[in-house]
Each structure stands twice: as structure tokens, then as C-alpha cells.
Amino acid sequence: xxxxxxxxxxxxxxxxxxxxxxxxxxxxxxxxxxxxxxxxxxxxxxxxxxxxxxxxxxxxxxxxxxxxxxxxxxxxxxxxxxxxxxxxxxxxxxxxxxxxxxxxxxxxxxxxxxxxxxxxxxxxxxxxxxxxxxxx
Numbered sequence: 001x002x003x004x005x006x007x008x009x010x011x012x013x014x015x016x017x018x019x020x021x022x023x024x025x026x027x028x029x030x031x032x033x034x035x036x037x038x039x040x041x042x043x044x045x046x047x048x049x050x051x052x053x054x055x056x057x058x059x060x061x062x063x064x065x066x067x068x069x070x071x072x073x074x075x076x077x078x079x080x081x082x083x084x085x086x087x088x089x090x091x092x093x094x095x096x097x098x099x100x101x102x103x104x105x106x107x108x109x110x111x112x113x114x115x116x117x118x119x120x121x122x123x124x125x126x127x128x129x130x131x132x133x134x135x136x
Contacts (some may be wrong), residue, residue: 007067007099008032011044016054026054027128029067047093056096065099 008030016026025048032043047068049056060066073090 003069003071003094005067006030006032007065007070008045009056010060010064010066012063013057013060023051024054025050026057028057028060028121030066033041045091047091049093051056053094056093060096067097068093069095069097093120 011029011031014027016024018024025047027048029044029046032045034043035041045068047070047121068091070093073092075088075090077086077088078084079086095135
């Protein structure tokens with residue numbers, strides 16, 4: 001599975017949630033501005049830290065510029081109420097970096113981030129005007 005990274009401003013840190021006796025998670029949100037046709041829009045991306053990584057966000061403060069290294073994770077579930085099938089997608093953070101500091105990561109570092117290949121389309125791709133890793 002490919003790894004991704006994105007930079008933005010830390011907007012909110014949530015408390016650690018103990019989901020089961022053996023599983024805990026912590027979520028946080030970053031703001032990523034993008035420019036489209038001269039207008040600036042903001043994406044708000046919510047990431048999740050799990051298990052021994054829930055403390056990675058402690059060193060960061062709301063308003064800090066950070067770089068998030070993450071994997072896409074997805075799962076399928078069946079509703080116990082009506083039997084319908086649903087899907088959940090998570091942005092699973094495995095490393096954080098401050099915009100001006102060394103990486104903040106657990107002792108067992110994951111593999112370095114890889115650049116995902118650009119999607120193939122028939123439509124022309126607009127040129128980027130900033131240094132972000134966002135494809136738009």
C-alpha cells in the first residue's frame with residue numbers, strides 16, 4: 001500500500017478514545033488551502049492516530065504548520081439494524097513533522113512516504129502554482 005503526505009495548519013486535536021480494552025485512537029484536523037481559478041478554498045482533513053502513536057500529536061499546538069504522513073485504510077461493515085452494507089475510509093497517520101522541526105515519530109519508524117502515481121484521465125491536468133503535494 002502506498003503512503004502519502006500532506007502539509008497544513010493544525011486546527012483541532014481531540015482526546016484519546018479507548019474504543020476497546022486493546023484499541024485506542026486519537027483524531028486531529030488540519031486545514032489545507034488550495035487555489036482554484038484564483039479563488040482560495042480550504043479542505044479540512046481529519047486524521048487518526050492509533051495505539052502507541054496516539055501521543056505523536058502532543059508535541060504539536062493548534063495553529064502549528066505540520067506535515068502528516070499517512071496511509072489510506074478502509075473497511076466494510078454490515079449494519080446490525082437493517083443488514084445494509086457500508087464502508088469507512090480512514091486517513092491513518094503514522095508520522096508527524098513540524099514545519100520547522102525534526103520528525104516526531106515512535107521508535108519503530110514506518111517506511112518513508114512514497115509518491116502516489118498521478119491518476120490517468122483523458123482531461124488535461126491544470127498546472128500547480130504552489131509547492132504543496134496536493135494534486136490540484
